[in-house]
Amino acid sequence: MGLLTSLLTLPLAPVKGVMWLGEIIQEQVEQQLHDPANVRRELEEIEEAAEAGELTPEEKDEAQQAVLNRMISRGGSGSAEGKE
Incomplete structure (x- = not known):
């Protein structure tokens, strides 16, 4: 069989x-x-871009929060909620 x-x-x-x-x-x-x-490298790149004037303080905060949210939502189900 x-x-x-x-x-x-x-x-x-x-x-x-x-x-x-x-x-x-x-x-x-x-x-x-x-x-x-x-994650550390991404946060450093965001910081460098902000220091170079490529990002506004609001954009910097949003980018950092997105990276940190991705780290927190390690389970995968929360990743869609963090983008809204």
């Missing part, structure tokens, strides 16, 4: 492969988004 099932589901193998690849990519993106080194 296992061989028959394998043969019948063989056409779905590419779909399963794409789904697996999507899961791996999602895990990597989440790791990078929540990596403390990346």
Whole structure:
């Protein structure tokens, strides 16, 4: 029975492969988004842009808050709420 099932589901193998690849990519993106080194670098870039006059104080505060909200909403469900 296992061989028959394998043969019948063989056409779905590419779909399963794409789904697996999507899961791996999602895990990597989440790791990078929540990596403390990346968060620190983003906050430093925001600070440098504000000092160079590229950002207003309001834009600086919003950008910093967005980075911090992303760090806080590590569970993933709160990320959509933080943007509204």
